[in-house]
Amino acid sequence: MTEILSLLPVKPLMQFRCVNKFYNTLVFDPHFIQMHLKNFARNPNLMVIARQYNFNSVDDGVVNLPISLLLKNSLTTIYYDPYYRLTNENGSYHWRVIGSCNGLICLYHGSRLCLWNPATRTKSEFVLASQECFVFSFGYDSLNGNNKLVAFNITVKSGNARSVVKVLSLKDNYWRNIQCFPVLPLYKFVRTQNGVYFSSTTINWALQDYFGLDYYHLNYSSITPEKYVILSLDLSTETYTQLLLPRGFIRCHVISQSLRF
Numbered sequence: 001m002t003e004i005l006s007l008l009p010v011k012p013l014m015q016f017r018c019v020n021k022f023y024n025t026l027v028f029d030p031h032f033i034q035m036h037l038k039n040f041a042r043n044p045n046l047m048v049i050a051r052q053y054n055f056n057s058v059d060d061g062v063v064n065l066p067i068s069l070l071l072k073n074s075l076t077t078i079y080y081d082p083y084y085r086l087t088n089e090n091g092s093y094h095w096r097v098i099g100s101c102n103g104l105i106c107l108y109h110g111s112r113l114c115l116w117n118p119a120t121r122t123k124s125e126f127v128l129a130s131q132e133c134f135v136f137s138f139g140y141d142s143l144n145g146n147n148k149l150v151a152f153n154i155t156v157k158s159g160n161a162r163s164v165v166k167v168l169s170l171k172d173n174y175w176r177n178i179q180c181f182p183v184l185p186l187y188k189f190v191r192t193q194n195g196v197y198f199s200s201t202t203i204n205w206a207l208q209d210y211f212g213l214d215y216y217h218l219n220y221s222s223i224t225p226e227k228y229v230i231l232s233l234d235l236s237t238e239t240y241t242q243l244l245l246p247r248g249f250i251r252c253h254v255i256s257q258s259l260r261f
Contacts, residue, residue, distance in 0.1 A: 003025065005036040010064075010103070010119040011083065018163075037102055042079035061085050061120050062105065104147060106138035113149070115170070126173075135185070137203045143236035146171045150203055150233065154185060156249050167238060178238050182229055183207040202232045206245075 005026070013036070019026040026032055049169075062084040069076055095114060107114040113136075116123040134151040149168040154161050163181040168174070185207050196225035206228055210217050228243065230243040 002032060002035070006032060006039050012038075014119055027061075029251045033103075038219040064118075083121070089095055089104065098136045098149075101140045101147070104138075106136070106149060108136060115147075139203050139235050140201060141169075142201045144171075147233050150235075152181065152185070179240070180241065181207065181231060182240055203235065204230055204232045207231045 005016070008016075011026060017027050030246075056063065059078050059201050061082070064084075065076070068141065095116075098106040098108055100106065103117060103119060105116045105118065107116055110126045112125055113128060113154050114123050114125045134153045137150045139148055139150070140146070147170045149170070150165065151168070152163050152165045154163055161184055162184065165178050165180055167178050169176070185205060208227060208228075212244050226245075228245055230245065232241045232243060233239075234241070
């Protein structure tokens with residue numbers, strides 16, 4: 001029975017909690033959660049932010065859309081589901097998505113960060129102590145079984161730039177400084193340009209492979225592909241690996257200070 005239940009989508013699975021104490025305990029059992037995540041990793045979904053405009057308010061929500069459905073029909077209609085409502089209770093602000101993994105969604109608004117579980121509709125909010133502008137990424141440390149939030153910002157003095165990188169381990173709820181980037185981020189002070197998280201527990205950015213230039217006056221259009229690298233941060237060891245871009249790129253395009261190929 002446990003294996004059968006682990007094949008159910010999240011929403012109907014959560015409804016089983018009301019049946020009896022056994023089902024309620026099973027749904028929150030760590031072994032069952034891992035089994036459920038493993039099953040649904042084979043059929044990945046696309047997380048879409050849907051916005052519903054009412055007479056005097058705007059509601060944001062998450063829509064889980066199977067990628068297989070999009071491949072069959074690119075004109076698929078997306079329906080807003082109040083069950084997955086993102087907006088806070090008084091509707092005074094709207095969350096923006098940093099990233100998601102293992103069923104958790106990391107959000108932010110201004111100086112506030114939030115971890116939200118759409119299945120249980122529970123969230124944990126905390127306020128950033130620093131007033132500096134950070135760029136955030138969210139991922140999972142599979143070696144230690146721990147979600148981590150990565151934040152970096154760029155400080156510039158006399159045109160020279162350096163990075164400050166911090167990691168928040170959700171197990172101990174404590175920010176730590178780690179080694180700064182060995183290369184420079186392309187973008188600066190844009191919180192929406194997050195690193196890309198892969199299931200292999202790495203977060204990846206497209207960065208420049210040199211220092212020393214006037215960071216505020218870089219001409220991005222003149223930077224050739226060989227001057228970029230992919231920087232990969234292993235969330236388990238908190239170490240970096242640099243990868244060259246694949247051969248064949250003639251030009252790198254920059255839109256709103258982020259890299260496009």
